[in-house]
Amino acid sequence: MMRRSSIHCSSCENYECLIKKSLSxxxxxxxxxQKATLNCKKGQQFIMEGTPVSGLFFIYKGKAKVLKTGIYGKEQILRLVQEGEIIGHRGFGTKNKYAISASALEDAILCNFSNETLDLMMKKIPELTYELMLFYADELNRSETKVKKLAQMTVREKVIDTILFxxxxxxxxxxxxxxLQLSRKEIADYSGTTEEQVIRTISSLKSEALIKCSGKMISIPDTRKLQSEISEHNFYLDQ
Amino acid sequence: MMRRSSIHCSSCENYECLIKKSLSxxxxxxxxxQKATLNCKKGQQFIMEGTPVSGLFFIYKGKAKVLKTGIYGKEQILRLVQEGEIIGHRGFGTKNKYAISASALEDAILCNFSNETLDLMMKKIPELTYELMLFYADELNRSETKVKKLAQMTVREKVIDTILFxxxxxxxxxxxxxxLQLSRKEIADYSGTTEEQVIRTISSLKSEALIKCSGKMISIPDTRKLQSEISEHNFYLDQ
DNA sequence: CGCCTATTTGAACCGGGTCAAGCATTGTGG
DNA sequence: CCACAATGCTTGACCCGGTTCAAATAGGCG
Incomplete structure (x- = not known):
């Protein structure tokens, strides 16, 4: 992970950034x-579960995944993260160890705010604390919806839901x-099933003309039609 | 749901209350x-998924469950809530509709802060916003751990994990x-399985002398021993 | 005591996980 | 530029855990 000359917030073009939003x-x-800017290559892990929290990361450029490693090394992907979003924020609560891992899905540039900087900023800028609270509340909603889906959806529904998402x-x-091109394995790790099940489901969906594939690239000819495959029994699709 | 004379925060003995903590x-x-105090009978629903958010609830006395209703009316219990904890907080994020339902597990007394009161309080008291942020961050951790468990644990492990929790x-x-005495169905709805599976698992655990039951009351003779039934493959039991 | 609900047990079915083998694609070094 | 290795994708077959259905039993409450 290469350190590089810091990008100044005032010249940053991520206007949705929680930090920048609150800077008046x-x-x-x-x-x-006071932040650091880091280069991160595709596949590289920049947060590791169980290590001490080293602040908050902001995705300046690129995409990433947030995951927990579980039984027999099986991964559960919790979030797929885009440019402009934050990661690694789980350090606050009761613990000072990361409860999640994160790695880059493609080459990425990250901004890193240290714990101290972040604490200082929150003390000085109540709007930032408020924005963070809203962010967590939203994430919590999403996570709880995911809990329900994992517990109740069939594999087919879970895979469709993931593709639509x-x-x-x-x-x-x-x-x-x-x-965003994910491997079958990664789709499985996000959907909460196995690679083979994802492959079978995707094969079915292809033969039903509900999706099209070329390599890892998936396209949906008729989103509404695909949606109707799951929405009859799922009224609140608020992921 | 009966309205009753308001209990004043200064005479409240729930010192862990997020609100009270921040009142200086x-x-x-x-x-x-500016809050309302409400009486709520066992089984009574006081938050309904999809209805407009009417602020934040605080459990002054009693216990409650937070859940999502899913496919074919199957419930997923997301949280079990104790005296001194808050509920209904999911109104913040992007939505102004409750994303969850909540009902009393036993007769309860609730404090309700309206949206307006809450907004006003957060503007005036940054510490409260901060406490709320920590609360959400913690809850998010818990929820994401739950996601992993649902996706990776066997039914037996999930039931044991629920009982230990x-x-x-x-x-x-x-x-x-x-x-806390839950019905088999409620244990199932929390564990993400069916009533019958819970019954079968509990029967096994009884015959293995890992738990004891009399009616709905469960007791664990040796917590460590029961824990070891799941912990070999689950290193981060941070629920 | 009798009704209603919760719990328990059995049996059958099936979705989905696992294993194994073959195929396709990408990448690397000679 | 090709050969070969390595990795990812696909398919088939098998089997087991877990859900579902049904029926019996126990327990709670007016």
């Missing part, structure tokens, strides 16, 4: 300068394909 | 008086039994 005074800007979150590219 | 000034106390959280009574 010069003082806040000065605090925000990544399209909703990451959008589509110029070819009409979903703008 | 007279002004804060005055704001906290409710003992850890609610403690034991004078008879050595867990201080």
């Amino acid at each position: 005074t010069d003082e806040a800007e000065r605090l925000a300068m 990544i399209q909703r979150k990451f959008g589509i590219n110029h070819k009409g394909g979903i703008n | 000034t007279d002004e804060a106390e005055r704001l906290a008086m 409710i003992q850890r959280k609610f403690g034991i009574n004078h008879k050595g039994g867990i201080n």
Whole structure:
């Protein structure tokens, strides 16, 4: 993980950034300068479960996944993270150890705010604390919806739900394909099933013309139609 | 749900209450008086998924469960809530509709802070916002651990984990039994399985002398021993 | 005591996980 | 540029855990 010259918040173009949103005074800007900027290659792990918390990460460029490693090394992907979002925030609560791991899905540039900087910023900027609270409340909603889905959906529904979700979150590219290519294994680790089940489900969906594939790229010809495969029994799809 | 004369925060004995913790000034106390106090009978639902958010609830007395209703009316219990804890807080994020339901597990007395009161309090008391943020971050941790467990544990492990959890959280009574009696169905709804599976697992555990039962009351003769039934493959039991 | 609900047990079915083998794709070094 | 290795993807077959259905039993409460 390479350290590089820091990118200043004032010249950053991620206007959805929680930090930047809350920066109004010069003082806040000065605090925000205390961050480090890091380069991270595809596949590289930048947060490791169980290690001491070293602040909050912000995805300046790239995509990442947040996961827990479980029984026999099986991964559970908890979040797929886009440019402009934060990670590693789980350090606050009762613990000072990361409860999750995170690694880059493609080459990424990360901003890192240390614990001290973050504490200082929150003390000086109540709006930031408020924004963080909203962020956690939202994430909690999402996570609890996921709990329900894992407990109640069939494998087919879970895989469809995952595909719809990544399209909703990451959008589509110029070819009409979903703008994030995951391996079958990763789709399985997010859906809470196995690689083989994902492959079988995707094969079925292809033969039913509900999706199209070329390699890892998946596209959905008719989103509404695919949605109807799960929505009859799932009224609150608030993921 | 019966409205009753308000209990004043200053005479409240729940010292762990997020609200009370943050009340230092007279002004804060005055704001906290703006709350309503409600009586709620066992089984009564006081938050309904999909209805507009009417603020935050605090459990002054009693116990409650937080759940999502899913496919074919199957319930997923997300949280078991004790005296001194808050509920209904999910209103913040992007939505103004409750994403969860809540009902009393036994007769309860609830404090309710309206949206307006809460907003006002957070603006005036940064410490409260901070405490709420920590609360959400903690809850998020718990929820994400639950996601992993649901995806990876066997039914037997999930049921054992649930029994251990409710003992850890609610403690034991004078008879050595867990201080919260849930129905088999409720244990199933929390564990993410069916009533029959819970019954079968509990039967096995009884015959293995890992637990004892009399009616709904469960007791664990040797917690460590029961723990070892799941912990070999689960290193981070941070629920 | 009798009704209603909760719990328990049995049996059958099936979804989904596991194992194994074959195929495709990508990458690397000679 | 090809050969070969390594990795990822796909498919088939098998089997087991877990859900479902049904029926019996126990327990709680008016």
